[in-house]
Amino acid sequence: MIVIHFVRFFSISFCAILLLSSCKDEDIASGEPSTISFHHNDGYSSENDGLIKIPIQMDKPQNAETLVHFTISGNAVQADANVEKPDFELLTESPFTIKKGESNAYIEVKILEDSHFEQELENFSIRLDRIVSGNATLHPNLHMLHYSHEIIENDYKLFLEWDAPELIDLNMFIELPNKELISANNDSGFEEVTITNVVDQEQYFVDIWNDGNHPQVSFHLKSLNAGEKEKKTILSGSFSADKNGKNVSEEDENFFLNYLMIKEGQSLKILN
Structure with missing residues (x-):
């Protein structure tokens, strides 16, 4: 009889210890x-x-x-x-x-x-x-x-637009900070290029070429940030008939204009 009571007491005590230990581990809120x-x-x-x-x-x-x-x-x-x-x-x-x-x-x-x-x-x-x-x-x-x-977004589209695109052909190239050169896609007479991963204050160079057959032409460089609906004009320029562009290739008589571009805030900006 004494042994039975002892076993019961031991079992109850052991269960109580397990319960207290479990509560301590789980931390009841x-x-x-x-x-x-x-x-x-x-x-x-x-x-x-x-x-x-x-x-x-x-x-x-x-x-x-x-x-x-x-x-x-x-x-x-x-x-x-x-x-x-x-x-x-x-x-x-x-x-x-x-x-x-x-x-x-x-x-x-x-x-x-x-x-x-x-x-x-x-x-x-x-x-x-x-x-x-x-x-x-x-x-x-x-x-x-x-x-x-x-x-x-830090991705942009650049558009080169000019007068009488059906008669005059201009070309645009972008030199990236890593010196890689990308060319624009000619779309219905205008030039368009996408540049990605643009970082603030890094330098990009925009090259605009005129084949010389129509040396006098005005153009506009426009940008479109990802998510925007309307293009922004960041440069208006022209090739002149007397070849007063920034650089003229004497060898093939093509006109060539070069511009420095950076990203400032959320906009692209031409510096020269």
Whole structure:
């Protein structure tokens, strides 16, 4: 009889110890719930910025970790095995974790350089939609649960336009900072070229050629940033009949004009 009571006491005590140990390891959340929201609601970055961290905040830390689920949307293309030219890679999976004793967390995103001219501005949005576990609630103001991010493109199109394109032929070449030379595509008499991964203050040289058959002609160099609808004129110039261009090839009597171009802010600018 004594042995039976001892076994029962030992079993109950052992179970109690296991229960206490389990509770200690899992850290049961208690106290007043925390409120979760984004630290700010919008942001932007350039294509070549790489890693960005989007902050999430709790109004007070908890004694246990909190898991928060989120969804992502927008016209920017997320990296995937089936996508050739993605715009961003999501590094933080949903749900993300706010650690015990902390009041901040980050959703990490890597902005990718796709070297592709986009017709529309790219963006993605993140929405916090539910608490998976933990002693917390989402902010009652839905605006505080939404974050929008714009990706600023660094790709441009250049257009060379001139008078009477059906009669006169001009050609345009762009020398890149790495000394690579790219030629424009002749489209209905005008020249067009796309330059990608343009970096602030790096030097580009624009070469405009006239075959000399019509030495007097006015031209306009225009640019279009990815996502924009209207071209901007960044240079208006002309070839003169008396061959007063900046450089004339005596060998073949072609006219040749050369201009230095840089990116300043979000615009291309001719310096000479």
